[in-house]
Amino acid sequence: MIKAHNISKKFRTRHSRVDALKNVSLHIIKGDFVSITGPSGSGKSTLLLTLGGMSAPHEGKIMWNEESVYDWGLRKRAEWRAKMVGFMFQTFNLIPYLTVFENVAIAERLSGKKTIDKNKILKILDRMKLSDRLEHLPRELSVGQQQRVAMARALIKDPQLILADEPTGNLDPKAADGILDMLKEINGEGKTVVLITHDPRTASIAKRNIHIEEGQVAS
Amino acid sequence: MKIHQIVFKEMLQRGNQIMFSLLAITLGIAVIVGIKNITIFSEKAVSRELDTLGANILILPKSASVQDYYSADFQDADIPEVYVDTLVASGLQGLDNLSPKLSLPVEVSGQKTILTGILPMNEFKSKDVWQGELGIFSRPEGCGTTPTIPGLGASSSKTLVRKRVVDDLSANSILAGHDIASTLNLKEQGSVQIMGQIFKVEAVLPATGTVDDNRIFAHLHSVQKLCNKPGAINVVEVVGCCSEISKGLVAKINKLLPDAKVVTITQIVQTQVNTNRIMNKLSLAMLIIIAIISIASISNYMFANVYERRREIGIYMAMGSKPSWIVEVFMLKALYIGLIGGILGYVIGTTMALILGPKLINIPVLPVPILGVYAVAISLAISLGASILPVIQATKVDPFVIMQED
Numbered sequence: 001m002i003k004a005h006n007i008s009k010k011f012r013t014r015h016s017r018v019d020a021l022k023n024v025s026l027h028i029i030k031g032d033f034v035s036i037t038g039p040s041g042s043g044k045s046t047l048l049l050t051l052g053g054m055s056a057p058h059e060g061k062i063m064w065n066e067e068s069v070y071d072w073g074l075r076k077r078a079e080w081r082a083k084m085v086g087f088m089f090q091t092f093n094l095i096p097y098l099t100v101f102e103n104v105a106i107a108e109r110l111s112g113k114k115t116i117d118k119n120k121i122l123k124i125l126d127r128m129k130l131s132d133r134l135e136h137l138p139r140e141l142s143v144g145q146q147q148r149v150a151m152a153r154a155l156i157k158d159p160q161l162i163l164a165d166e167p168t169g170n171l172d173p174k175a176a177d178g179i180l181d182m183l184k185e186i187n188g189e190g191k192t193v194v195l196i197t198h199d200p201r202t203a204s205i206a207k208r209n210i211h212i213e214e215g216q217v218a219s
Numbered sequence: 220m221k222i223h224q225i226v227f228k229e230m231l232q233r234g235n236q237i238m239f240s241l242l243a244i245t246l247g248i249a250v251i252v253g254i255k256n257i258t259i260f261s262e263k264a265v266s267r268e269l270d271t272l273g274a275n276i277l278i279l280p281k282s283a284s285v286q287d288y289y290s291a292d293f294q295d296a297d298i299p300e301v302y303v304d305t306l307v308a309s310g311l312q313g314l315d316n317l318s319p320k321l322s323l324p325v326e327v328s329g330q331k332t333i334l335t336g337i338l339p340m341n342e343f344k345s346k347d348v349w350q351g352e353l354g355i356f357s358r359p360e361g362c363g364t365t366p367t368i369p370g371l372g373a374s375s376s377k378t379l380v381r382k383r384v385v386d387d388l389s390a391n392s393i394l395a396g397h398d399i400a401s402t403l404n405l406k407e408q409g410s411v412q413i414m415g416q417i418f419k420v421e422a423v424l425p426a427t428g429t430v431d432d433n434r435i436f437a438h439l440h441s442v443q444k445l446c447n448k449p450g451a452i453n454v455v456e457v458v459g460c461c462s463e464i465s466k467g468l469v470a471k472i473n474k475l476l477p478d479a480k481v482v483t484i485t486q487i488v489q490t491q492v493n494t495n496r497i498m499n500k501l502s503l504a505m506l507i508i509i510a511i512i513s514i515a516s517i518s519n520y521m522f523a524n525v526y527e528r529r530r531e532i533g534i535y536m537a538m539g540s541k542p543s544w545i546v547e548v549f550m551l552k553a554l555y556i557g558l559i560g561g562i563l564g565y566v567i568g569t570t571m572a573l574i575l576g577p578k579l580i581n582i583p584v585l586p587v588p589i590l591g592v593y594a595v596a597i598s599l600a601i602s603l604g605a606s607i608l609p610v611i612q613a614t615k616v617d618p619f620v621i622m623q624e625d
Contacts, residue, residue: 045622054622055619078541083539098228102224165622
């Protein structure tokens with residue numbers, strides 16, 4: 001489904017140059033549930049964003065069904081992200097001035113649909129147990145609820161690939177368990193999930209684990 | 220979920236920040252609209268005042284001296300009366316009234332005075348060639364259309380003084396100037412003998428403080444007969460519309476009547492031209508200053524807004540938005556700022572002009588709707604123009620760098 005071929009990525013800071021990723025190769029098949037673990041600064045998030053078409057590697061290729069993602073133009077890559085990839089972040093990244101309903105609706109709008117399917121949005125928010133929070137702003141929700149909105153936003157366009165960057169990092173254990181249960185559930189429905197975490201317990205719910213250290217696949 | 224809903228919600232959330240930019244452009248547009256509105260009515264007021272002064276163009280024989288503008292019609296040389304036909308038939312814009320005259324020195328009851336032959340309005344109307352749209356009494360477009368101040372409209376007894384014409388004057392009637400009537404003790408409906416002919420005193424004119432106060436006015440054709448100069452006149456007095464004079468009416472008349480001398484009260488016309496020029500330059504200078512301030516203010520706000528929302532831009536990109544969508548979001552916001560600023564600026568500027576116009580320069584000011592169109596267009600141009608660079612920056616936000624800030 002998605003492959004990384006010898007990708008390398010470098011950062012230039014004010015003081016030095018950092019090799020964030022060094023010759024990383026991996027293959028994620030459809031329906032896979034992969035956790036990527038490693039210490040802080042090991043390159044996990046960089047790998048996730050590179051896989052998601054958000055930043056081109058300096059070397060190597062990201063292949064989506066035999067097509068090189070970064071050989072596409074900006075427009076095609078944006079369309080691919082809009083339809084095929086759903087992101088979840090540690091800090092949720094909800095749009096602060098939009099309601100719960102609108103935060104989900106905007107994702108559907110950006111996936112290229114002329115009109116939004118209200119029932120579909122209501123259904124997914126019901127699944128996330130947010131039916132009574134439709135008109136609330138993100139700041140009026142608990143962190144667990146905010147992450148569930150972010151999950152609904154990622155899932156509304158029915159993507160094939162979910163890229164979750166430390167989705168439970170800011171949550172209490174109970175809320176974290178709820179999110180992980182849902183990730184397992186959607187993986188069970190055939191979605192491919194890539195989960196970044198530094199917590200071994202969280203990583204254990206995945207079908208397999210890739211460990212990264214200093215920008216390289218360690219195991 | 221429409222894009223304009225997103226833009227409105229964002230604007231409402233950051234209401235305090237947007238208020239300063241909106242205030243800058245609104246006040247800027249208000250000042251421009253206020254000045255322009257007052258300028259327009261000031262120009263009209265000046266035109267109106269000049270129009271009420273009386274004749275402001277004289278058409279004289281080529282050899283005429285014009286040492287004294289107001290007695291320049293008292294010449295030995297003459298020009299053909301048919302010049303009036305030529306002028307009327309030309310369709311020149313800005314000829315508000317024409318008054319052909321023939322003046323000659325006379326002695327009445329031992330008192331030296333000037334007899335001036337004038338053509339009453341009904342003589343003009345009796346000529347077919349002067350009828351219809353070419354007729355000078357169908358007010359030319361753009362001339363004489365200035366609003367009148369209540370109380371300043373000329374009464375019928377003052378029409379000769381102000382408009383240089385009278386409606387009717389029979390062959391045996393005269394109008395006596397205020398001073399000569401007093402000197403000769405002429406009374407309305409009385410009679411007077413001039414060059415052996417008896418004339419009825421139709422009216423005594425009000426004092427004007429000009430040479431007219433010492434003149435006696437009779438029908439032009441009667442005067443021509445008295446001095447044996449049929450078809451001759453000394454002068455055609457023209458009440459020219461001042462705005463048309465400033466646009467070259469004199470040159471046009473000169474071209475039409477190459478054998479005549481055309482003079483005008485240049486200082487008065489020049490005053491209006493200069494006033495208009497200064498006010499227009501002032502408006503332009505204000506426009507430039509205000510445009511620079513507004514562009515700086517909106518540009519600064521938009522740059523700050525893009526910086527503040529760089530994470531949001533990153534999220535939109537992660538959700539699959541194209542750069543064109545980001546452009547749309549920010550430019551729509553700029554469009555709303557421009558639209559609101561333009562409309563509010565027009566309303567405030569017009570209100571300021573309506574209140575301050577009469578108080579500051581004593582002229583009545585009315586709203587000018589076309590200024591609303593210009594206000595919105597300028598405001599939009601400023602707002603959209605000021606947003607171009609910030610929006611380009613927004614499309615260049617690197618979501619990777621932003622997400623790494625977690």
